[in-house]
Amino acid sequence: MAIKLYGVLVSTNALRVMACLAEKDLDYEFVNIDMRNKEHKSPAFLSRNPFGQVPAFEDGDLKLFESRAITQYLAHTYSDKGTNLIIHDPKKMAIVGVWIEVESQKFDQVGSKLAWELAYKPMFGMTVDEAVVEENEKKLEQVLDVYEARLSESKYLGSDCFTLADLHHLPVLKYLFGTKTKRLFDARPHVSAWAAEIMSRPAWVKASST
Amino acid sequence: MGLKLYGFVPSNATFRALVSLYEKDLDVEFVKVHMAAREHKTPQFLSRNPFGQVPVLEDGDITVFESRAITQYVARAYADKGNELMINNDPKKMAIQSVWMQVESQKFDIPSHKLAIELYYNVLHRGREVDEALVAEYKPKLESVLDVYEQRLKESKYLGGDSFTLVDLHHLPNVYYLMATEVKKLFDARPHVSAWAADILSRPAWVKIVSMLRSEGYV
Numbered sequence: 001m002a003i004k005l006y007g008v009l010v011s012t013n014a015l016r017v018m019a020c021l022a023e024k025d026l027d028y029e030f031v032n033i034d035m036r037n038k039e040h041k042s043p044a045f046l047s048r049n050p051f052g053q054v055p056a057f058e059d060g061d062l063k064l065f066e067s068r069a070i071t072q073y074l075a076h077t078y079s080d081k082g083t084n085l086i087i088h089d090p091k092k093m094a095i096v097g098v099w100i101e102v103e104s105q106k107f108d109q110v111g112s113k114l115a116w117e118l119a120y121k122p123m124f125g126m127t128v129d130e131a132v133v134e135e136n137e138k139k140l141e142q143v144l145d146v147y148e149a150r151l152s153e154s155k156y157l158g159s160d161c162f163t164l165a166d167l168h169h170l171p172v173l174k175y176l177f178g179t180k181t182k183r184l185f186d187a188r189p190h191v192s193a194w195a196a197e198i199m200s201r202p203a204w205v206k207a208s209s210t
Numbered sequence: 211m212g213l214k215l216y217g218f219v220p221s222n223a224t225f226r227a228l229v230s231l232y233e234k235d236l237d238v239e240f241v242k243v244h245m246a247a248r249e250h251k252t253p254q255f256l257s258r259n260p261f262g263q264v265p266v267l268e269d270g271d272i273t274v275f276e277s278r279a280i281t282q283y284v285a286r287a288y289a290d291k292g293n294e295l296m297i298n299n300d301p302k303k304m305a306i307q308s309v310w311m312q313v314e315s316q317k318f319d320i321p322s323h324k325l326a327i328e329l330y331y332n333v334l335h336r337g338r339e340v341d342e343a344l345v346a347e348y349k350p351k352l353e354s355v356l357d358v359y360e361q362r363l364k365e366s367k368y369l370g371g372d373s374f375t376l377v378d379l380h381h382l383p384n385v386y387y388l389m390a391t392e393v394k395k396l397f398d399a400r401p402h403v404s405a406w407a408a409d410i411l412s413r414p415a416w417v418k419i420v421s422m423l424r425s426e427g428y429v
Contacts, residue, residue, distance in 0.1 A: 050358045051317065062302050066312035073305040091272050094283040101276035104315060106261065146260045 003028035006048060007055035008035055009210060010123075012115065012171035014055040016067040018210065019170050020074050022203035025082035030210070068104060071164055083203065085164045096158035099150075099165035103157075110139040111172040118179035141184055144191055151190035156198075166198050173199060174208055213238040215280075216258065217265040218245055219426045220331070222323060222383035223277040225419050227265040229382055230281040232415035234292035278315060281376050293415075295376050307370040310362070310377045313355075314369075321351040322384035329391035334429060353396055356403055363402035378410050386411060386420070390429045 005021070005028055007014030021028050033039045033054055041052045048056035049065035057064045059077075064070050075085040087093045113136045117128050150157060158165030173195055176182060185192050198204065215231065215238050217224025231238045243249050243264050250262045258266045259275040267274045267283070274280050285295035297303045325348050332338045362369060370377030385407050388394065397404050410416070423429075 050361060051313075062305060064305055064309050066309050066316065068316075069305065069308035069312045072308050073301070076304070077301050090287060094272060094274055094279065094287070097279040097282055098274055098276050101279045102261075105276060105278075149260060 001027060001029040002060050004031055004058045005029070005055055006031045006033055006045070006057070008033055010120075011054050012112065012175065013053070013067040015171035015174070015208060016168060017055055017057060017070045017074075018207040019167055019204055020071040020085065020164075022207040023083040023085060023167065023201075024074055024078045026074070026078060068100070068164075068168060071167065075164055083162070085162075085167060087159060087161070087163065092159055096163050096165050099158040100168065102146075103165060103168045106143050107140075107169060108172060110136045110143065111169075111176060114140065114179070114181050115172055115175040118181060119175040137181060137184060140181070144184055144188055147191050147194075148188040151194050156194070162198065162201070166194075169195075170198060170204055170208070212268070212270050214241055214268040215239070215265055216241045216243050216255075216268075218243050220335075220387075220423055220428050221264055222326065222387070223263070224265040225383040226277040226380055227267060227280040227284075229415050229419055230284045230295060230376070230379060232418050233295055233379065233413075234284055234288045236284070236288060236291065278311075278376075278380060281379065285376055294373070295379065297371060297373070297375060303371055307375055307377055310370045311380065313358075314377060314380045317355050317358075318352075318381065319384070321348040321355065322381075322388060324348045325352060325391070325393055326384050326387035329393060330387035330429075334390060349393070349396070352393070356396055356400055359403050359406075360400040363406050368406070374410065374413070378406070382410060382416050382419075386416070 003021070003026060005014065005017055007017075007030070009015075009030075009032075018030075033045065035054070039045055040054055045056065046052055048058075048063055051065070053065070055065070055067060055070070057070045059073075064073060071085075079086065087096055113132060117133050117136075121128055147157070154160065156162050156166050173185075177185070177195075177199070185195050213231065213236055215224070215228055217228065217240065219242075228238070228240065243255065249255060250264065255266075256262055258268070258273055261275070263275070265275070265277055265280060267280045269283075269287070272283075274283050282296070286298070289296075289298065297307050324344065328341055328344050333340050359369065366372065368374050368378050369381075385397075389397065389407065389411070397407050
């Protein structure tokens with residue numbers, strides 16, 4: 001199979017790519033990386049991603065890493081397959097670009113820290129750091145306040161249709177919604193409706209239940 | 211033309227956006243935002259960027275914020291002006307360009323920015339005592355990234371491919387600040403990284419930014 005994704009199913013970064021592959025209706029082989037036995041630090045894996053992180057990706061002889069580079073490659077290269085995840089109008093795409101950066105620079109950093117503390121640490125039997133949780137929930141609330149205002153004017157974050165700007169949030173949302181942090185989303189009606197909508201997309205349901 | 215960039219000196223994000231406009235030889239009005247007077251938190255500014263941060267680009271009826279969204283907008287909207295800043299005709303090359311653009315954003319930016327603020331701004335410019343714990347935390351993180359860059363630059367003339375692109379440009383402000391501090395040693399110790407840094411810092415568009423910095427009393 002030409003498309004291969006190397007990672008672990010619990011990784012938010014791997015899930016981000018899987019969400020995109022599902023939206024684009026693309027067949028691929030998932031190759032599990034044995035992280036417990038440090039396979040991600042092996043020379044073979046480092047030749048795929050010199051940072052030794054999952055996921056790594058290949059499409060034929062093209063090897064890529066960084067989930068948001070992979071999704072953008074898929075969205076552009078397979079633009080005629082499955083769901084359209086980008087917009088061809090340059091001015092509208094510039095705005096989508098803004099919100100793609102917002103997810104990357106503002107949402108992901110605090111969202112991932114909270115997911116680590118409240119979702120992953122319990123999975124690994126580690127103790128939650130409540131100070132980190134409190135600090136990051138405050139930061140997340142500031143971001144979600146901006147999202148609430150944005151989503152009261154725009155159906156989706158980047159534009160009036162679903163794009164990568166929304167998709168990139170899905171994996172961290174999945175983990176946060178299984179924790180007490182969900183209440184921050186519930187308290188904001190437009191954010192809450194947007195999250196519920198994108199998480200109910202058939203492609204996401206398929207990708208996240210693998 | 212109506213290009214306006216809102217920002218302040220020496221904001222690295224502001225310079226990241228501004229240098230892309232200079233690379234494209236565009237006429238832009240640089241509008242200084244008075245941070246000390248909390249201008250960035252006024253309703254008027256928040257209507258431009260709801261996060262209350264610089265830079266913001268206005269181009270006629272379009273408003274763009276987030277420096278890396280601004281540079282990509284500029285590179286595409288003005289593709290036929292000035293220097294080429296993005297590969298846009300070869301899907302495989304574009305994919306590789308995307309990878310290294312993410313690397314700067316996800317891996318390089320945080321440690322380099324933290325060290326730049328501490329060593330270039332707090333210590334060098336403001337004359338404060340160095341926070342050794344912060345430096346000890348972020349220097350090794352930056353070194354790991356530079357080790358990967360050293361390998362990459364052995365195989366590729368520039369980070370994103372064989373020509374200068376936004377991938378390299380996005381590094382300019384933080385690399386410049388760090389070269390004025392003890393962190394320069396980390397770059398000097400890696401010959402390909404060192405040569406690449408010298409190359410990109412010598413570009414005329416960046417030299418224009420340096421004059422702006424110097425005219426405001428920065429090194």
